[in-house]
Amino acid sequence: MKKSKSRLLGKVSPAKPKQDFSLRQEAFVEYLRTECHLAENTVAAYQRDIHRFHEWLGSRNLVTLTISELSDFVGYLNSRELAPASIARTVVGLKMYFRYLQLEGVLLDNKVELLGSQKLWQRVPEVLSPKDVERFLNAPKRYEIYYFRDRALLELLYATGCRASELSDLRLRDLHLDERFCKVQGKGSKQRMVPLGDAAIDAVEQYLKRLRPQLAAHRPDEADWLLLTRSGRRLRREAIWELVKKYALEADVDVSISPHTLRHSFATHLLAGGADLRQVQEMLGHASIATTQIYTHVDQSRLKKVHNQFHPRA
Structure with a gap:
């Protein structure tokens, strides 16, 4: 880690346009496993996302990519009819990849950080009655x-x-x-x-x-x-x-x-029955309650029930 930081503090020569990033991708995957301690399924998903990015990259020079070109990559993902959640995950994975390349001294700037946040692609999940x-x-x-x-x-x-x-x-x-x-x-x-x-x-x-x-x-x-x-x-x-x-x-x-539809239905039906949001968060295994809160938008009947019960002029 100290070696990577020292590289960042010194002068870094821009990578050559024809640099082969295949070894970088392999090293990044190992970094996700050993340094970030991500689950194997998450590592595999990010690996697919980075591979998709390099397919789109083609002959472009990764080091000199502009924010406009990176936005074109998001448009490319949309053109392939990927689900909003998949696009959001790809952007998150790409940010991690570019941060890793910064640590390794390959990049000076991380323009991916300027891409819109995950919330731009977030949608209300579908549930079964x-x-x-x-x-x-x-x-x-x-x-x-x-x-x-x-x-x-x-x-x-x-x-x-x-x-x-x-x-x-x-x-x-x-x-x-x-x-x-x-x-x-x-x-x-x-x-x-x-x-x-x-x-x-x-x-x-x-x-x-x-x-x-x-x-x-x-x-x-x-x-x-x-x-x-x-x-x-x-x-x-x-x-x-x-x-x-x-x-x-x-x-x-x-x-x-x-299977995720059943997961969405599980959470939504619990909230509809009066379960506390924190309890649902715990049962789903969400690290942040902000992830669980999306289900309050799915079940409008619960909001109406709360309003009727507690608002003085309901």
Whole structure:
């Protein structure tokens, strides 16, 4: 770190336009893992974003990029019809990348800092109505081979508000069904405890009793994961996304939904029921309550309820 700072204090020669940044990208990824201690999924996402940036960069000289050109990159992301959240994350990753290049003495100025903040691309998340959630959770049919696993998966998604990656990483030792909660490993390796309701507990118990032993027998070395594939391996987050899409189609609900839609619905329905914002923040594992506050804009009925209850002239 001292070496990097000394470079910044001294004179730094601008990098050559044809400089190969492939090694810089690899070093940046290692920096995210070892210095920033980011979760592996976050590192992978930033790695994809930086690769996308360099694809757009082409023959342009990274060192001499102007704020106008960087704004064109954001326009390029929009033209590829990326979700606002993905654009926002890409900008955050790009800022971290340029800061790293500054520390390494490659850049003197970090013009990416002048790009608009994440809030410019923030949007209100879509949620399912309680009726749609009920229909979705009942989509798996008993005659299906993996009915008990898929029912447990869907119930857990809605009952806990977990991300797909968090459910994929759930182990048997993380379940505490008698105490009615599970322990979740969130972003940045932060752990949190999430309560479980009757429906989720029943679905998980049925899965553990009726199907999981057969699946685990295929791969005893992976038997500590909760959700398993037909070959006994850990059910990866990509497969969880596919299963959500499958049952959304079968339940005749919005097929554009994802595991994150269940997470949004979990938070919104809790607030609609009168839950405290701080409690929802804790259950979602948000580092900042500002992230959780977006759900107050989703559920207008809650605001009306608060107004009717507490305003003297409501």
